Amino acid sequence: MAKAVKPAVMSVAVDVLIFTVSDNHVEVLLERRAEEPFKNCLALPGGLVKTDESPDDAVKRCLREEIGVEDIYTEQLYTWGDIDRDPRNRVISISYIALVNKSRCHPIAGERVEEVCWKEISADDINELTKELAYDHGEMISYALSRLKGKLEYTSIAFHMMEEEFTLPELQKVYEILLDKPLYKANFRKKIMDFVEETGNTVTGNPHRPSKLYRWNGR
Amino acid sequence: MAKAVKPAVMSVAVDVLIFTVSDNHVEVLLERRAEEPFKNCLALPGGLVKTDESPDDAVKRCLREEIGVEDIYTEQLYTWGDIDRDPRNRVISISYIALVNKSRCHPIAGERVEEVCWKEISADDINELTKELAYDHGEMISYALSRLKGKLEYTSIAFHMMEEEFTLPELQKVYEILLDKPLYKANFRKKIMDFVEETGNTVTGNPHRPSKLYRWNGR
DNA sequence: GCAAAAGTGTTCTGGATACACCCATGA
DNA sequence: TCATGGGTGTATCCAGAACACTTTTGC
Numbered sequence: 001m002a003k004a005v006k007p008a009v010m011s012v013a014v015d016v017l018i019f020t021v022s023d024n025h026v027e028v029l030l031e032r033r034a035e036e037p038f039k040n041c042l043a044l045p046g047g048l049v050k051t052d053e054s055p056d057d058a059v060k061r062c063l064r065e066e067i068g069v070e071d072i073y074t075e076q077l078y079t080w081g082d083i084d085r086d087p088r089n090r091v092i093s094i095s096y097i098a099l100v101n102k103s104r105c106h107p108i109a110g111e112r113v114e115e116v117c118w119k120e121i122s123a124d125d126i127n128e129l130t131k132e133l134a135y136d137h138g139e140m141i142s143y144a145l146s147r148l149k150g151k152l153e154y155t156s157i158a159f160h161m162m163e164e165e166f167t168l169p170e171l172q173k174v175y176e177i178l179l180d181k182p183l184y185k186a187n188f189r190k191k192i193m194d195f196v197e198e199t200g201n202t203v204t205g206n207p208h209r210p211s212k213l214y215r216w217n218g219r
Numbered sequence: 220m221a222k223a224v225k226p227a228v229m230s231v232a233v234d235v236l237i238f239t240v241s242d243n244h245v246e247v248l249l250e251r252r253a254e255e256p257f258k259n260c261l262a263l264p265g266g267l268v269k270t271d272e273s274p275d276d277a278v279k280r281c282l283r284e285e286i287g288v289e290d291i292y293t294e295q296l297y298t299w300g301d302i303d304r305d306p307r308n309r310v311i312s313i314s315y316i317a318l319v320n321k322s323r324c325h326p327i328a329g330e331r332v333e334e335v336c337w338k339e340i341s342a343d344d345i346n347e348l349t350k351e352l353a354y355d356h357g358e359m360i361s362y363a364l365s366r367l368k369g370k371l372e373y374t375s376i377a378f379h380m381m382e383e384e385f386t387l388p389e390l391q392k393v394y395e396i397l398l399d400k401p402l403y404k405a406n407f408r409k410k411i412m413d414f415v416e417e418t419g420n421t422v423t424g425n426p427h428r429p430s431k432l433y434r435w436n437g438r
Numbered sequence: 439g440c441a442a443a444a445g446t447g448t449t450c451t452g453g454a455t456a457c458a459c460c461c462a463t464g465a
Numbered sequence: 466t467c468a469t470g471g472g473t474g475t476a477t478c479c480a481g482a483a484c485a486c487t488t489t490t491g492c
Contacts, residue, residue, distance in 0.1 A: 012311050051229055051309050055300040079298045079313050081274040090270050092231050094298050208443035209489035427470040428462035
């Protein structure tokens with residue numbers, strides 16, 4: 001009865017959501033596509049996984065080729081596979097979340113890319129942005145952002161968005177922007193102290209008490 | 220310079236980790252494969268995603284075809300894509316976790332399957348089991364189990380492993396087996412009360428006070 | 439000295455932990 | 466009436482919330 005199953009053949013892609021915090025808002029890195037489909041549209045960095053590389057390796061390669069970025073923290077997020085998510089072919093996409101510090105990450109347009117840009121995302125305009133984006137990349141951003149918020153509470157991922165040395169007020173600001181709510185200074189410090197160590201340096205030059213510099217202790 | 224990218228073509232599969240709790244241990248559902256590769260080996264239910272179905276739909280279909288199971292709770296877990304994870308072809312597998320109540324789920328061997336069986340997994344013998352399993356399915360089980368434990372604490376997934384009506388001692392037992400540690404009765408009840416409602420029924424016939432039956436309130 | 443922001447100590451409270459006790463049943 | 470396990474009340478502890486306060490700088 002059961003006829004032979006014809007192997008399903010399709011393309012597998014990776015898409016990377018690179019988040020950073022700048023001034024007072026969250027930003028995601030987008031590229032303007034230089035090729036079809038969605039030529040000239042904004043899209044997430046990423047591309048097809050080759051047959052001789054793992055998805056993790058594909059992420060590394062795409063970031064290097066397309067935007068000249070290496071050695072950043074990435075983590076697999078969710079795999080999107082609706083049959084009509086790509087207008088031309090059947091493509092299943094494994095999405096990755098990446099967190100960077102803006103001053104330590106300098107993307108430049110590379111292969112298949114017209115330009116790269118940081119795009120501010122606030123709760124208000126995320127729907128607007130979604131319309132501009134290729135594929136289901138808008139949905140991916142929303143989903144990634146909510147997962148990022150959740151993980152902030154019980155992991156140390158936020159440190160990937162900091163410079164090597166940072167002050168506690170700076171760190172608190174990053175949390176406040178991501179969570180979109182103010183935090184109590186004293187409480188934040190008590191909680192975060194387990195995960196940082198003093199570098200011995202301070203930031204001076206401001207009309208107030210110098211702030212101590214810390215680094216992530218890796219926990 | 221950049222030569223045309225040849226689309227990477229490969230197969231995409233789904234694999235489902237169906238967990239249940241029975242007596243004093245966690246069990247996972249395995250099937251003995253009736254076809255190559257890994258013929259006669261134990262493996263997770265699953266199969267290739269067809270070009271005209273989403274991964275979620277593929278999960279539904281595979282469970283129906285292979286083990287005759289429908290309408291169970293599933294959730295995407297992680298996508299595995301090492302280049303050598305399948306000995307013959309390049310296959311990327313999206314793993315799903317599923318939770319069932321054993322007395323409400325009656326798998327029977329179907330297409331491509333020799334037999335189906337519940338396999339006990341304890342911390343001790345999981346390494347033994349891993350050796351028997353096809354592909355990287357042993358690793359998938361370990362990973363899924365640790366994620367399941369984590370999610371128990373902050374989600375309501377455990378209710379998917381209960382019968383429609385259950386007593387609080389029964390529910391507590393499930394938590395204790397999954398978390399592999401005893402819980403305080405009074406505290407467990409206070410916490411879980413927000414998520415259940417009385418059905419009005421009780422369980423009698425035991426030489427002690429009857430226990431009230433509850434159902435999940437959906438929260 | 440003063441404004442400003444860094445940094446710290448203290449109270450309060452809600453939830454988790456731990457333990458003690460009461461209750462309803464079958465035999 | 467007794468053993469058994471279901472079910473409940475309460476003291477304790479701890480982390481987080483909230484607030485008040487001190488410290489150090491530039492001007």
